[in-house]
Amino acid sequence: MSSPSATLVAGEGTAAAVSPRQPRPPRRNGSRLFPLWLLTPAGLVMIALVLVPIAFLVFTSFTDYNQRSLFTGAFDFIGFDQYTKIFADPDFWWSVVRTLLFTAAMVVGTIVIGMGMAQLLTRLGTVMRYVVTVVMIFAWAMPTVASSQVWNWLFQPGYGVVNWLLTQTHLFGDMTNVAWSNNPFLAYVCIWLLIVWGGVPLIALTLYAAQTQVDPAYLEAARLDGAGEAKIYFSIVLTFLRPTLLLMTILSVIWDFNVFNQIWLVSQGGPNNATATLGIFAYKTAFVGTQVGTGSAITVVTTIMLLVVTAFYIRNLLRSGEDL
Amino acid sequence: MSTIVEPVATAEAGAVEETADRVVTKAKRGKRPRIVSNVIAVVFSVVWIFPVYWMINTAFKPRNEVMSSTPIFFPHSPTLSNFIAAFTESDFLLNLRNSVIVVVGTLIVAIALGALASAALSRFRFRGRRTILVVILAVQMLPGTALLIPQFLVFNNLGLTNNYFGLILAYVAATLPFSIWVMRGFFVAIPVELEEAARIDGASEFRILWSVLFPLVTPGIIATSIFAFIAAWNDYLVAYTFMSDQSMYTLPVWLVSFTTPTTGTDFGGQMAASVLFSLPVVVFFLIIQRNLVSGMSAGAVKG
Numbered sequence: 001m002s003s004p005s006a007t008l009v010a011g012e013g014t015a016a017a018v019s020p021r022q023p024r025p026p027r028r029n030g031s032r033l034f035p036l037w038l039l040t041p042a043g044l045v046m047i048a049l050v051l052v053p054i055a056f057l058v059f060t061s062f063t064d065y066n067q068r069s070l071f072t073g074a075f076d077f078i079g080f081d082q083y084t085k086i087f088a089d090p091d092f093w094w095s096v097v098r099t100l101l102f103t104a105a106m107v108v109g110t111i112v113i114g115m116g117m118a119q120l121l122t123r124l125g126t127v128m129r130y131v132v133t134v135v136m137i138f139a140w141a142m143p144t145v146a147s148s149q150v151w152n153w154l155f156q157p158g159y160g161v162v163n164w165l166l167t168q169t170h171l172f173g174d175m176t177n178v179a180w181s182n183n184p185f186l187a188y189v190c191i192w193l194l195i196v197w198g199g200v201p202l203i204a205l206t207l208y209a210a211q212t213q214v215d216p217a218y219l220e221a222a223r224l225d226g227a228g229e230a231k232i233y234f235s236i237v238l239t240f241l242r243p244t245l246l247l248m249t250i251l252s253v254i255w256d257f258n259v260f261n262q263i264w265l266v267s268q269g270g271p272n273n274a275t276a277t278l279g280i281f282a283y284k285t286a287f288v289g290t291q292v293g294t295g296s297a298i299t300v301v302t303t304i305m306l307l308v309v310t311a312f313y314i315r316n317l318l319r320s321g322e323d324l
Numbered sequence: 325m326s327t328i329v330e331p332v333a334t335a336e337a338g339a340v341e342e343t344a345d346r347v348v349t350k351a352k353r354g355k356r357p358r359i360v361s362n363v364i365a366v367v368f369s370v371v372w373i374f375p376v377y378w379m380i381n382t383a384f385k386p387r388n389e390v391m392s393s394t395p396i397f398f399p400h401s402p403t404l405s406n407f408i409a410a411f412t413e414s415d416f417l418l419n420l421r422n423s424v425i426v427v428v429g430t431l432i433v434a435i436a437l438g439a440l441a442s443a444a445l446s447r448f449r450f451r452g453r454r455t456i457l458v459v460i461l462a463v464q465m466l467p468g469t470a471l472l473i474p475q476f477l478v479f480n481n482l483g484l485t486n487n488y489f490g491l492i493l494a495y496v497a498a499t500l501p502f503s504i505w506v507m508r509g510f511f512v513a514i515p516v517e518l519e520e521a522a523r524i525d526g527a528s529e530f531r532i533l534w535s536v537l538f539p540l541v542t543p544g545i546i547a548t549s550i551f552a553f554i555a556a557w558n559d560y561l562v563a564y565t566f567m568s569d570q571s572m573y574t575l576p577v578w579l580v581s582f583t584t585p586t587t588g589t590d591f592g593g594q595m596a597a598s599v600l601f602s603l604p605v606v607v608f609f610l611i612i613q614r615n616l617v618s619g620m621s622a623g624a625v626k627g
Contacts, residue, residue, distance in 0.1 A: 034529045035444035042441035049497035053474035123361040135369045141609035143558040145576040146598040161395040310465040
């Protein structure tokens with residue numbers, strides 16, 4: 001199948017990164033302006049809808065834009081006051097710590113389970129592999145809004161099937177009426193499970209795709225030399241997986257750092273802001289508390305943190321053979 | 325339907341395993357690892373599919389079976405009443421219409437502009453091209469609130485909140501960068517020779533684009549449209565912030581605010597609503613599964 005899907009894989013330099021680069025069209029003098037014409041509409045839209053708003057966000061973070069301003073349109077330029085305010089606010093720092101720890105927990109969870117599943121997929125027969133793949137596609141396809149609602153139902157006090165199951169195990173006593181979202185630790189566990197459940201399929205399938213590209217001759221040679229399966233995995237397979245693994249890790253960091261729906265729909269950032277990661281914290285400040293200026297400042301700081309990770313992502317994409 | 329990975333690679337892996345088995349004999353790698361692997365696979369599958377099963381299972385239960393302190397793992401008397409209630413007692417159809425209008429509007433604008441831009445960024449070399457691509461990638465990674473806050477302020481002043489056009493613009497801003505990025509991958513794959521042949525025949529640049537490149541890149545346009553569809557269809561945050569009237573809600577907002585006239589949260593109804601809302605996405609995932617891994621891992625779609 002000379003499908004574009006196969007070439008897309010190669011072109012995007014991820015799953016099956018190893019493939020020759022496409023030859024580039026030569027520079028043509030007569031048509032210099034043509035690409036600019038093609039770019040203009042998208043460029044104007046991007047400038048108007050993305051770059052200008054970002055500039056406006058930065059500007060707003062230096063103003064006292066609040067509820068009053070929403071109605072009157074009046075606000076004052078107050079310099080760095082919003083930043084000094086958030087940097088002096090322990091709630092903000094707690095939010096930073098929470099975001100970092102929670103992101104780390106989610107990324108480790110998805111990556112470790114994803115790697116395990118990718119390895120498992122290589123050891124399964126055709127039928128079982130097909131079953132697991134289809135199961136993963138279903139979990140992956142569920143929109144986060146829908147899966148968050150399902151989670152609320154699974155973990156419902158009184159009627160939640162998870163509460164019932166845990167009670168049946170007698171490990172934690174009677175869990176029947178536990179309200180997960182009312183307890184900071186349990187709320188985190190619940191959201192963590194939701195995000196790992198939704199995140200594993202992509203990681204597992206991508207790593208599996210990369211793993212099938214490992215030259216079988218290496219594995220065979222190692223087996224002949226008497227290497228154990230664990231040793232083969234850690235010293236050979238993992239070496240081949242490294243570029244893909246790194247990309248998936250960086251992407252997971254960016255995604256999990258930005259998680260909004262699942263937290264908002266399961267706990268609304270509660271109880272008492274205990275699950276308010278930076279995105280939730282900024283949203284609540286800007287839209288629930290209508291301290292738009294403060295919310296903007298939080299978002300600017302969040303964006304800067306993410307840009308650092310994004311820079312890593314782009315650098316790695318370039319290194320892994322992506323020809324920009 | 326086939327599995328996500330290339331069947332060739334799978335066959336190879338299988339063959340290797342067999343040879344290895346023969347070489348190392350049954351000493352270490354007998355039947356046991358297979359059984360262990362299969363057991364893990366079964367456990368994993370059950371755990372991973374359970375939430376989906378529980379959603380579907382609940383959707384078909386009558387209210388007394390939903391609210392049972394001992395869970396009912398298979399509906400005793402399955403009913404369609406939850407689905408019927410979603411259609412008749414809620415704003416499902418109205419909000420479905422809103423979703424369709426907004427998603428279709430987004431697709432038309434994002435795909436048209438994205439196709440032109442990605443053609444420029446893949447078939448031509450010019451100064452600033454790399455910078456543009458890096459900006460596109462960086463924009464794709466921005467936190468949700470980064471665009472939401474300023475867009476809300478501006479759109480609110482322009483009267484574009486609670487308005488289809490405003491929501492479409494917000495979605496175009498969100499989907500255009502990855503549309504350009506994904507379609508670019510398809511354009512890059514077209515051999516230069518085709519373009520050159522057309523040029524030798526005297527075709528204009530526009531003609532080459534329209535008659536040679538676009539037809540070849542159609543599968544890419546379709547795949548990108550589906551990505552953009554899923555992104556706009558699934559968005560909750562922007563729609564929830566922009567649309568204040570219940571009559572302007574899109575389906576995700578409807579799904580969250582779902583309550584029927586009966587008191588308390590109607591979980592049967594909510595799960596039926598979740599099924600209705602997820603169905604198109606699941607269908608599309610199954611259709612484009614071959615492109616999914618590559619497209620999504622290219623940073624195309626935010627998790």
